[in-house]
Amino acid sequence: MNGVLYPLAAALAWMALAYRLVRGLRQDPRDPSLYSVGTAFALLGVIFTVSTPAVWARIDHAAAIPNLSLLISQGCVIAFSGTIQCIIIFWTHPYVEGWRRARWRIAWVLGVLIAMTVLFTAAGRQGEHPTDAAATYARDPVYAAYLGCYIAMVSLGFTDIVRLCLPYARAAGRVWLSRGLRLTATGAGLGLLYCAVRAATLVEGLLGTDPERLEALVPIFAALGAMLVIVGLTLPSFGPRLSRIAAWHVQRRAYRQMYPLWEAITVTVPEVVLDPSASPDRGILRHVDRRLRRRVVEIGDGIRQLRHHMSDTVATTADPRARTGRPGDAAVRAAQILAACLAYEAERRARLDTPVADGTADGAQRADEQQRRARWDAWRAALPATGLRSATPADAGPQPPASSADHDDFAAEVRRLVDVARALRESCNPAAGDPAGTSQIGSST
The missing domain is CATH 1.20.1070.10 (Rhodopsin 7-helix transmembrane proteins)
Incomplete structure (x- = not known):
C-alpha cells in the first residue's frame, strides 16, 4: 500500500x-x-x-x-x-x-x-x-x-x-x-x-x-x-475555471438543443439571421456564449415576425401535452410557432408569386426566393403529419415578444426556448425519445 x-x-x-x-x-x-x-x-x-x-x-x-x-x-x-x-x-x-x-x-x-x-x-x-x-x-x-x-x-x-x-x-x-x-x-x-x-x-x-x-x-x-x-x-x-467549463458545456448544449426551433423560424423568416454566411455548426467549440446569444436574438426576432399568425386556439394530436390550455406550456408554444410558420409561408408565397410572375423582381431576388422555398419545402417534407390545426386569422391574437418581462433573465430565456425547441421536435416526431436533446439535431444540420 x-x-x-x-x-x-x-x-x-x-x-x-x-x-x-x-x-x-x-x-x-x-x-x-x-x-x-x-x-x-x-x-x-x-x-x-x-x-x-x-x-x-x-x-x-x-x-x-x-x-x-x-x-x-x-x-x-x-x-x-x-x-x-x-x-x-x-x-x-x-x-x-x-x-x-x-x-x-x-x-x-x-x-x-x-x-x-x-x-x-x-x-x-x-x-x-x-x-x-x-x-x-x-x-x-x-x-x-x-x-x-x-x-x-x-x-x-x-x-x-x-x-x-x-x-x-x-x-x-x-x-x-x-x-x-x-x-x-x-x-x-x-x-x-x-x-x-x-x-x-x-x-x-x-x-x-x-x-x-x-x-x-x-x-x-x-x-x-x-x-x-x-x-x-x-x-x-x-x-472558477471549472465553473467556466461547466458554463461552456451548458451553453453549448443549449445552443444545440435550440436548433429545431431556430431552423423552423429561419427557414420561414431567413431575414432574421444576423450572419447568413455562418453555418449553424452543432460542433461549436469557440465563442459559444456569443453564438448562443445570437441564436436567442434570431429566434426572438423571428417570433416577433410571426406573432400575427399565432393563435391561442392551436391544438395538436401529436402530443397530448400540447392541449393543456396553459399558454405558458412549451408544447402549446411550439404548436403555435409551427402553425404560424405554415400560415406565414402560405401568405408570403401568395404575396410574392404575382410580382415574381410579372417579372418585377430581378433575377437575383427570384433566385434567392427559389432557394429559400427549396429549403423550406425540404424542412416541411422532413416533418411527419402533425394533425395540427389552428384558428382562423380572425381569431388570432398577437403574442408577447420573446423578450417579455417574464423572461428578462437570459438564462431563464434560454431554458424556455430549449423547452419549446424540445416540444417542437417531440410534437413533430412523437417517436423521438432523447430527453438529453442530442440526437434530435443529428439529421437537421
Whole structure:
C-alpha cells in the first residue's frame, strides 16, 4: 500500500506545486500566498516522496543513518501542519493580526522539531523498516517519546486546521474558497484519524502488545487526507475555471438543443439571421456564449415576425401535452410557432408569386426566393403529419415578444426556448425519445 498511495500523493503534490508556481509567477510574483501555499505543497511532496519505500531505503543508505527518512518525513509533516495553519490564518485575518497569530505557531513548530531531532539522535540505532518503522520501534522508550512529540504536535495542528476552516468556510463569501476550506478540513479530519492510529501504535508498543495491528490504515488515512488538502488548497485558484467549463458545456448544449426551433423560424423568416454566411455548426467549440446569444436574438426576432399568425386556439394530436390550455406550456408554444410558420409561408408565397410572375423582381431576388422555398419545402417534407390545426386569422391574437418581462433573465430565456425547441421536435416526431436533446439535431444540420 505504501508503494502505491505514497507515490500517487507525491505526484499530486508536485503537480500542484508546479501549477501554483507557474500561474502565480505569471499573475503576481509578489503575492505572499504564492510562496506559503507553494511551501505547503513542497513539504507534502517531500513527505510522500521520502516515505516511498524505495526512496526511503536509498536515502538511509546514502546518509549511512538508519531511519533518517523517518525523521525527515515526520519533521516535514510537523512543518506542513504549521504552514497550513499559517495559510488559513492569513486567508481569514488582516495581515498584521495574521502575523501576530501565526508567530506562536511557528515558534511551537520549531521547538517540537528541535525536540524530535534530539530524541531521534539519542535513540538507539535500529534496522531498516521502510514500511513500518514507527510500529517496529514503538517499544523503544526514546522512540516512544519521539513519537509522542510527533503525534501530539500533528494532532494539535490538524485540530487547529479543522477549527479554522469550518467557521470561515460558512462565511467565506466566495463559493470556491468555501469549498476549498471544507475539503481542507476534511483532509485534516483524515489526518486526525492517522494520528489516532499512530497513538494506538504507541500505546500498543508500550503495553507490549502488537503495535502493527492497525498499520495498514496509516497509508490510507495519510495519503487520502493529503490529497484532499492539496485539492482544497488549489480549489480557490482553479475552481472558477471549472465553473467556466461547466458554463461552456451548458451553453453549448443549449445552443444545440435550440436548433429545431431556430431552423423552423429561419427557414420561414431567413431575414432574421444576423450572419447568413455562418453555418449553424452543432460542433461549436469557440465563442459559444456569443453564438448562443445570437441564436436567442434570431429566434426572438423571428417570433416577433410571426406573432400575427399565432393563435391561442392551436391544438395538436401529436402530443397530448400540447392541449393543456396553459399558454405558458412549451408544447402549446411550439404548436403555435409551427402553425404560424405554415400560415406565414402560405401568405408570403401568395404575396410574392404575382410580382415574381410579372417579372418585377430581378433575377437575383427570384433566385434567392427559389432557394429559400427549396429549403423550406425540404424542412416541411422532413416533418411527419402533425394533425395540427389552428384558428382562423380572425381569431388570432398577437403574442408577447420573446423578450417579455417574464423572461428578462437570459438564462431563464434560454431554458424556455430549449423547452419549446424540445416540444417542437417531440410534437413533430412523437417517436423521438432523447430527453438529453442530442440526437434530435443529428439529421437537421
